[in-house]
Amino acid sequence: MPESAPQTTATSASRTGPGRVLVAVYAVFALAATARAAVQILTRFDEAPLAYLLSALAGVVYIVATVGIARSGRTSHRVAMVSCAVELAGVLVVGSFSLLDPAAFPDDTVWSRFGSGYLFIPLVLPVLGLLWLRHVARLDRAAERSA
Structure with a gap:
């Protein structure tokens, strides 16, 4: 009986290779943006409230993504998809x-400035x-068709 090729799903794709790197970069940005915004909001909110709230929003978006x-x-x-x-x-x-x-x-x-500071x-x-x-959606559709 021939072995079937392993199916690539969103889970396995995000845990290997480029998916793992992408998740790691997003996690770093989530941590950095959220921590920076928290410090700015707690220590100098009156100096630039819009900027600090936008940084907090960015942090939340990075966490969700x-x-x-x-x-x-x-x-x-x-x-x-929506968060990206x-x-x-x-x-x-911005x-x-x-x-x-x-x-x-x-x-x-x-x-x-389109993230020039980063x-x-x-x-x-x-x-x-x-x-x-x-890419992951295409892999999932292909796996569904072959199943």
């Missing part, structure tokens, strides 16, 4: 406004997340 990408299932996949899309929209909107009206952002957010990783990360999620 991390969990969504790391877990399997349609719901987790949808949550991850929100993240991309956030970095594009990045644009931070360049057009720098006075509105007296202190940087994670998404200011080597533009906040701009690239949601694109990679969305591409990865699309």
Whole structure:
């Protein structure tokens, strides 16, 4: 009896290779953005409330994306897709406004100037997340067809 090839699912894909790296980078950004925002909100909130609240929002979005990408299932996949899309929209909107009206952002957010303070990783990360999620969805559809 021939052995069948192991099926690749969202769970196994996110726990190996590029999926593992993506989850790790998201986790680092989740921790960094959330911790930074917490310190800023607790110590100097009155200096730049919008910037600090946006950094907190970014941290929450990174946490949700991390969990969504790391877990399997349609719901987790949808949550991850939405969070990556929100993240991309956030970095594009905040990045644009931070360049057009720098006075509105007296202190940087994670998404200011398209994430330039973080080597533009906040701009690239949601694109990679969305591409990865699309790849995993294709693997899942192929596994369903072959089952």
